[in-house]
Amino acid sequence: MKKVGWILFFMICLFFLGDNPALAGEIKITIGVNDSLIGFNEQKPLIIDGTAYSPMEPLLNGIKAKTTYDPQNKIYTATINEKRITFSMVDKSISMNELEYLDTLKVLNGTPYIPVRLVGEYFGFNVKYLAKDQVVRVFDKNHKYTDADFITKHRKELDKYFNIRPKNIVYLTFDDGPNAYTSQILDILKKKDTHATFFMIEGNIKHYPEVVKRMVKEENYPALHSVTHDKNKIYANPKNVASEMDKTRKTLQTISGFDSHLTRVPYGSKPYMKQPYRDDMVKNKFKMWDWTIDTEDWRYGKTPWKIVDKVKSGMQGLKGKNKPIVILLHDSKASASVLGEIIDYVRKQGYEPVSYDPGKHEVVNFWGDTRL
Numbered sequence: 001m002k003k004v005g006w007i008l009f010f011m012i013c014l015f016f017l018g019d020n021p022a023l024a025g026e027i028k029i030t031i032g033v034n035d036s037l038i039g040f041n042e043q044k045p046l047i048i049d050g051t052a053y054s055p056m057e058p059l060l061n062g063i064k065a066k067t068t069y070d071p072q073n074k075i076y077t078a079t080i081n082e083k084r085i086t087f088s089m090v091d092k093s094i095s096m097n098e099l100e101y102l103d104t105l106k107v108l109n110g111t112p113y114i115p116v117r118l119v120g121e122y123f124g125f126n127v128k129y130l131a132k133d134q135v136v137r138v139f140d141k142n143h144k145y146t147d148a149d150f151i152t153k154h155r156k157e158l159d160k161y162f163n164i165r166p167k168n169i170v171y172l173t174f175d176d177g178p179n180a181y182t183s184q185i186l187d188i189l190k191k192k193d194t195h196a197t198f199f200m201i202e203g204n205i206k207h208y209p210e211v212v213k214r215m216v217k218e219e220n221y222p223a224l225h226s227v228t229h230d231k232n233k234i235y236a237n238p239k240n241v242a243s244e245m246d247k248t249r250k251t252l253q254t255i256s257g258f259d260s261h262l263t264r265v266p267y268g269s270k271p272y273m274k275q276p277y278r279d280d281m282v283k284n285k286f287k288m289w290d291w292t293i294d295t296e297d298w299r300y301g302k303t304p305w306k307i308v309d310k311v312k313s314g315m316q317g318l319k320g321k322n323k324p325i326v327i328l329l330h331d332s333k334a335s336a337s338v339l340g341e342i343i344d345y346v347r348k349q350g351y352e353p354v355s356y357d358p359g360k361h362e363v364v365n366f367w368g369d370t371r372l
């Protein structure tokens, strides 16, 4: 009896292990066909017990197989030229060349997964796993890139797919918007294929809802910068700050659907944000950012090149110090006019601008309060 119990236990374990993609032992990968990466939806390809599996549809489309589905028998058929494979959803088998491989098809969260090598090689492709970059290459004579070229060419896309951040990053942050200049700033960010963080005033969010929606859609990070922006009002008592931020948060959420907890208080957190103020922010689950480079862009409306100089001297000053680089700018004509130049400079120094990521929060406040 005891033995049977153990066997049953292991069978149950195996059952769950076999079906849950979140469990360890599975590696998220991606797949390239010749010189392109395949696009995947929610369901990503995985290595399970040493075998690479892909969601059926994107792989078959990627290798340009013709597919049909027989709903009565639950059988998919994929054809390239004279070659044909059938996938049975009933017994999870794959048939080719008169051979039937039982239990080779997996169903994860309702999506059929097929083994990449078995299918790829049957249709005459080479299949190769680039382990370091977690990419399976499926290729025939139509590919041009070497493996190294393939990775270099797709580096940015791969980093995004695997949620890898560049090592040296800077945060470009814009305060007081949105306003008439924000669209121009978004245009430049888009053109340069990069992102920023916007600390916005509640009334301005209401005034420029379309700009806010675009900002979010283009993967910039929307953050909160108060309702009144008036130091006599917002700092009048310790509860006002969190309460103004919460009102801004709700307006942002109504307009864009985005729930942001990152704040920057007007004029920076010193000297106003003493302990009771900060306690209240913590209690309300807000994060509070100041900056490490002040461009003083409000001074340089007529001399915008000085904004770039401030970025340069600021970055030199932070060299070797283990501090996040958070650059303070405003949604202004002057800053918009030099933003492209700032991005180019930052990149030349080996840094990449990224937007705030709450999952990778860094402490950036003048009080060194690690709760915020």
Ligand SMILES: [Zn+2]
Residues within 6 Å of the ligand: 175, 176, 225, 229, 266, 267
């Ligand atoms: Zn401000």
